[in-house]
Amino acid sequence: MTNSLNIEQNLAILDRMLLIRRFEEMLIDLDQDHDFGHYHLYIGEEATGATVVESLIPTDLLLTTWRNHGHLLARGTNPGRMVAEILGRVDGYNKGRGGTLHLTDREAGFLSTSGLVGGAVGLAAGAGFALKQAGEGNICVVFFGDGSLEEGVVFEAMNLASLWSLPVLFMCENNNSGAISAQEGGFPSSEIAASQISDIPKSLNINSKLVDGADVAAVHTVVTEAVSNIRSGNGPVFVEAYSERWPGSRPLWPEQATGVTQVASAWDESLLTGEHKEWIIEFDPLIRFIRNQLAEGLFSKDELFDRDRKIQTQITEARAFGEASALPDPQSALDGVFAA
Amino acid sequence: MTKISYAQALVDGMRESMEEDKTISLVGTNVLGLGPQRPLIEKVRDDFPDRVFDPPCSEAGLASLGIGAAMAGARPIIDFGVGSFSLLAWCQLVAEAGVAHHMSGGQIKVPMVFTMLHGLRGGGGGQHSHSPQAMLWNNPGIEIVVPSTPKDVKGLFKAAVKSNNPTAIISHSRLLGVEGEVPEEDYFIELGIGDIKRPGKDISLIASSRSVITALEAAEILSGDGIEAEIVDLRTLSPLDKNIIIESVTKTGRAIVIDETNESCGVAAEISAIISEDAFSSLKSPIKRISRPNVPVPASPLLEECLDITAEKIVTAARELLES
Numbered sequence: 001m002t003n004s005l006n007i008e009q010n011l012a013i014l015d016r017m018l019l020i021r022r023f024e025e026m027l028i029d030l031d032q033d034h035d036f037g038h039y040h041l042y043i044g045e046e047a048t049g050a051t052v053v054e055s056l057i058p059t060d061l062l063l064t065t066w067r068n069h070g071h072l073l074a075r076g077t078n079p080g081r082m083v084a085e086i087l088g089r090v091d092g093y094n095k096g097r098g099g100t101l102h103l104t105d106r107e108a109g110f111l112s113t114s115g116l117v118g119g120a121v122g123l124a125a126g127a128g129f130a131l132k133q134a135g136e137g138n139i140c141v142v143f144f145g146d147g148s149l150e151e152g153v154v155f156e157a158m159n160l161a162s163l164w165s166l167p168v169l170f171m172c173e174n175n176n177s178g179a180i181s182a183q184e185g186g187f188p189s190s191e192i193a194a195s196q197i198s199d200i201p202k203s204l205n206i207n208s209k210l211v212d213g214a215d216v217a218a219v220h221t222v223v224t225e226a227v228s229n230i231r232s233g234n235g236p237v238f239v240e241a242y243s244e245r246w247p248g249s250r251p252l253w254p255e256q257a258t259g260v261t262q263v264a265s266a267w268d269e270s271l272l273t274g275e276h277k278e279w280i281i282e283f284d285p286l287i288r289f290i291r292n293q294l295a296e297g298l299f300s301k302d303e304l305f306d307r308d309r310k311i312q313t314q315i316t317e318a319r320a321f322g323e324a325s326a327l328p329d330p331q332s333a334l335d336g337v338f339a340a
Numbered sequence: 341m342t343k344i345s346y347a348q349a350l351v352d353g354m355r356e357s358m359e360e361d362k363t364i365s366l367v368g369t370n371v372l373g374l375g376p377q378r379p380l381i382e383k384v385r386d387d388f389p390d391r392v393f394d395p396p397c398s399e400a401g402l403a404s405l406g407i408g409a410a411m412a413g414a415r416p417i418i419d420f421g422v423g424s425f426s427l428l429a430w431c432q433l434v435a436e437a438g439v440a441h442h443m444s445g446g447q448i449k450v451p452m453v454f455t456m457l458h459g460l461r462g463g464g465g466g467q468h469s470h471s472p473q474a475m476l477w478n479n480p481g482i483e484i485v486v487p488s489t490p491k492d493v494k495g496l497f498k499a500a501v502k503s504n505n506p507t508a509i510i511s512h513s514r515l516l517g518v519e520g521e522v523p524e525e526d527y528f529i530e531l532g533i534g535d536i537k538r539p540g541k542d543i544s545l546i547a548s549s550r551s552v553i554t555a556l557e558a559a560e561i562l563s564g565d566g567i568e569a570e571i572v573d574l575r576t577l578s579p580l581d582k583n584i585i586i587e588s589v590t591k592t593g594r595a596i597v598i599d600e601t602n603e604s605c606g607v608a609a610e611i612s613a614i615i616s617e618d619a620f621s622s623l624k625s626p627i628k629r630i631s632r633p634n635v636p637v638p639a640s641p642l643l644e645e646c647l648d649i650t651a652e653k654i655v656t657a658a659r660e661l662l663e664s
Contacts, residue, residue, distance in 0.1 A: 061412055095445030106447040111411040112440040119436060122401060126408020126416075133365065133391075133414055140412070153432070156401025163396070337480050339441050339449045339504035 005220055009054055010298050011307075013216055016050035017286045018308055020070040021261055022315045023079055027069070027086070028248075028256050030319060036086055039100040041254045042070030044214075044246030045173055047285035049074040051219040052141060052171060055227045061127045062110050063120040063142040066101045067173075071143050077105040079315060083322025091325040095332070118151030120144055121170065125157040128166030128236070139167040139230045146174040146190040146197055158236070162204045165235035169226055170206070172197060172238065173213060178245035178279075189245065198240035206238050213241030214285035217292075244283035247276045258284070263308050264301070266290035341521040347377035349490035349522050350511065351384060353497030354417070356526070358388050361415060364501060365391040367402055368419030371455050377516045403429035403454070407437045407506070410452035415501060423458035423510060424470040437506035438481030451504045453497075459550060459600050460648055461513035465639035471632070473510050473549075474601035477577050477610065483507040483531055484577040488552035490520040492575055495529030503531065512550035512600075532579030536588070540570035543594040543658055546585060546611055548574040551598040551649055558654035567662060577607060585611060586619050593624035594661050600649060603631035625661045630654060 005013070024041040031039065042049065049070040056062075064071040073079060077093070085092025086100045093105050101115040111127060114120045124142035131138045148154050149172070161168045174197055176189035194200050198210045207229065211222045219241060226237035248257040258276045265271040265280060266287045272280055280287055293299060299307075344352070350371065358364045369385065369392065372378050385392040395402055399420060406418035420426045426433065433454070440448045458471040473484050483505050487493035493511065500507040537552055538559050545555040552573045559569040572588050574581065589595045595615055597608035608629040615627055632647055 063408075093445060093447065094443060097445050098443050102443050104444050104447060106444070111408065112436065112444055112448045114436060116431060116435055119404070119431075122404025122432065123408035123411065123436065125401065126405040126410070127412040128408075129405055129416070130363075130409035130412035130414035133363070133409075140408075153400040153404060156396075156398035157404060159396060160398060160401050160405055164393075336446050337442050338483075339446070339451075 004217065004224070005054070007298060010293060013050045013054060014289065014293065015307060015311065016053070016074045017046040017289060018311045019079070019314070020046045020050065020073050021286050022311050023069060023073055023318070025256070025260055026315050026319055028254055030083070034087055036088070036100065039086070039254065040067040041246070041249060042067055043248060044283070044285065045175060045243050046070055047216045047289060048171070048173055048213040048219055048241045048243070049143065051216050052223050054220060055224045056141065057138070058109070059136070059138045060109055061131065061138065061140040063124050063127065063140065064110065064113055065120050065144055066115045067145065068103050068113050069100070072103060072105055072108065072110065075105070075108045075110070077108050079318035080321030083318050084325040087322050087325070088327070089322060089325035090328050091321070096328045118144070118148040118154040121148055122153045122157045124168050124170070125161045125166055128161055128168035129164070131167055137231055139169060139227060141169040141171055143171045143173060146172060146176045146192065148172070149192055149197055149200060150190055158201055158204050158206060158238070161236040162206050165233070167230045167233070168236040169223070169230055170201065170236060170238040172240045174240050174242040175245045175249070177242060179250060198238060201238040206236050208238040208240070210240050210242070213243040214283060214288060216285070216289050243285070244279065247279055261286060263290055263304055267294065267301070341523060343519050344490055344522050345377065345517055345519050346490045346493055346511070347372045347380050347516040349494040350497060351380045353494035355384055355387055357498055357501045358384070358391060361501070363414045364417065365393065365414070366417045366419065367393045367395055367406065368421065369394055370421030371419045372516055373421070373457050373513055375516065399425050399428035400432055403432035404436065406452050406454070407432060407440070407450055410450045410506070411440065411448050415451050417453045417455060417501070420454060420456040422468050423456040423472050424468050426454065426456050426472050427470065433476065433482065434479045438479050441505070442481060449504045450506045452506050453500050454506070454508045456508065456510055457513045458510050459512045459514065460637060460644055462644070463639055463641065464637060466636035469637035471601045473508070473577055474606045474610070476508055477607065478605065481506070482578060485509045485531065485575070486548040486577060487511065487575060488515065488537070488549055488573050490518070491522045492529060492535070494522060495527050496531065496575065498528040499531055502528070507531070510549065515550050515553070518553065529575070531576045532581055534575055534581035534584035535573045536584070537571040537573045538569070540568035540592065542568045542592055543596065543661060544570050544572055544588040544592045545596050545598060545654065546572040546574065546588070547598040548577065548607065549600065551600055554649050554651055555598055555654060557651035558658065561651060561655050562658055565659070567658060569658060582614060582618070585614060589615050589619040590622045593622050595623070596628045596630060596654060596657050596661065598630045598649060598654060600632055602634050603629060604634050606631045625664045628657050628661060630657060
């Protein structure tokens with residue numbers, strides 16, 4: 001698809017995608033040292049989150065799920081404080097009470113990060129309700145996976161959003177393709193009778209789009225139009241962004257299945273070995289974006305290496321910050337149940 | 341002071357709150373059930389046509405809508421109508437509204453109100469008669485208001501909508517038509533402050549919601565026997581006024597806890613445990629509970645009546661305790 005983004009925007013998206021990729025790669029390593037429990041990575045879906053935020057304004061609100069790291073980073077949340085939260089430290093955004101599943105950054109516009117399947121979608125209808133009442137033209141974007149469509153509250157929330165024309169972008173990241181099915185002893189991403197997820201909201205008269213979630217330009221075109229429609233008061237829009245599931249996400253616990261990303265593999269396939277070579281070449285959104293942008297001359301290989309190095313340094317510092325952050329006073333577990 | 345019904349006082353509290361704060365809206369209009377008080381709610385719709393919504397039957401969706409709107413800065417009132425219907429939104433109440441402030445490290449607030457009608461209503465049967473306050477109380481992070489009088493419901497309602505926490509205002513279907521004195525001037529009643537509805541020295545009758553009214557009837561009968569019962573109205577379960585319970589029991593040395601929630605893990609069980617822990621040495625006799633038996637509510641009037649809390653049951657229990 002033709003790229004409607006200018007150079008500055010493309011570079012911002014590149015930086016976000018690199019930041020997310022390096023952060024998530026670091027977490028796999030961090031877990032070896034700290035064992036912080038079950039967690040979910042955004043590798044393979046970076047193009048969607050990194051691009052959607054490009055169409056938002058600072059006063060818009062966002063909601064996300066247990067797979068939230070990419071969305072927060074894309075919106076500019078501090079990676080060091082995110083590591084601190086994942087490790088349950090005092091400098092974490094949630095003071096160590098949320099962990100990886102419930103990481104949230106209210107200042108960046110995020111509301112409560114629900115770990116309940118479909119939970120965020122219900123809350124998004126509410127955020128849309130409040131924003132519509134306030135009448136200041138802000139919208140709410142909710143990121144959720146295909147599995148959320150298995151939950152009844154999602155139907156209820158979409159029905160309410162459609163009936164009351166609420167300013168909500170339902171951003172469904174369908175990463176079911178390539179998931180190992182239950183028959184093969186793994187986890188399916190979702191089990192839904194509909195042949196296409198984006199058909200479901202259509203029956204509720206919600207404007208619904210289907211887009212390749214690993215294609216930055218395509219996501220930008222669809223989301224920009226959707227956001228503009230929502231902001232004009234035309235009610236919610238549902239976008240299904242599909243992606244081929246990252247092989248590292250197939251097992252119950254994330255694995256470094258495709259190795260640490262080498263940006264040079266975008267032009268040098270000889271760097272790629274192993275069983276997941278084809279996923280990287282065909283489906284890795286970061287590698288695809290770099291390949292396309294190099295072809296269009298957006299940046300040079302040296303510039304790319306330079307940006308990647310800076311981001312890797314940032315991630316190393318973020319890890320160090322999180323690991324150096326103090327553990328909370330155990331008694332503080334009892335604080336803050338009620339707001340003042 | 342003027343004398344008005346519980347339903348009228350609830351509506352007055354809602355209207356005055358909505359007048360003061362434009363971010364308050366009412367989603368769901370069965371606040372007063374389907375009985376004779378129902379038309380009173382129309383006044384709210386007339387006064388605030390843009391802020392009153394008649395939603396589809398989507399309890400989970402509506403609870404989510406209220407919670408999300410509150411997180412985003414509004415102060416919605418979400419009405420479930422029948423308390424039993426709140427069970428369809430249990431996950432949202434307990435695992436979204438109740439946890440958000442703590443789980444976010446204080447970044448998120450959920451300033452909203454849920455309204456519902458609980459208890460035996462006459463023919464409600466097994467799926468329209470729940471008293472969910474004990475189940476709700478078993479979860480942290482939710483304020484629970486269980487008023488017994490017109491004055492209390494209005495004052496507590498006005499405080500609840502100002503609270504920065506999710507608050508369930510649970511009214512009893514059979515209290516809606518009960519009349520009582522309400523101050524003319526503007527007032528509100530802070531959450532977490534119980535009320536002595538009748539002073540006495542011989543026995544403490546600790547109750548909330550409609551059970552307070554039944555306990556007052558029992559106290560009249562007992563007074564004829566020369567027994568002076570003290571009626572402690574909890575008014576709110578969360579926050580709970582522990583002091584008023586302990587002070588009363590310390591004075592009287594005897595306690596009957598009367599509450600319409602089911603007996604096991606019910607409100608009366610929790611209050612009894614608190615008395616055992618904090619006022620054991622003052623007790624002259626065992627604590628007694630009068631709760632709803634652990635059976636589903638049957639539809640037939642006679643069967644339903646068998647489960648009801650009556651003044652007679654309270655009087656009998658009080659006499660037993662005082663004779664022991």
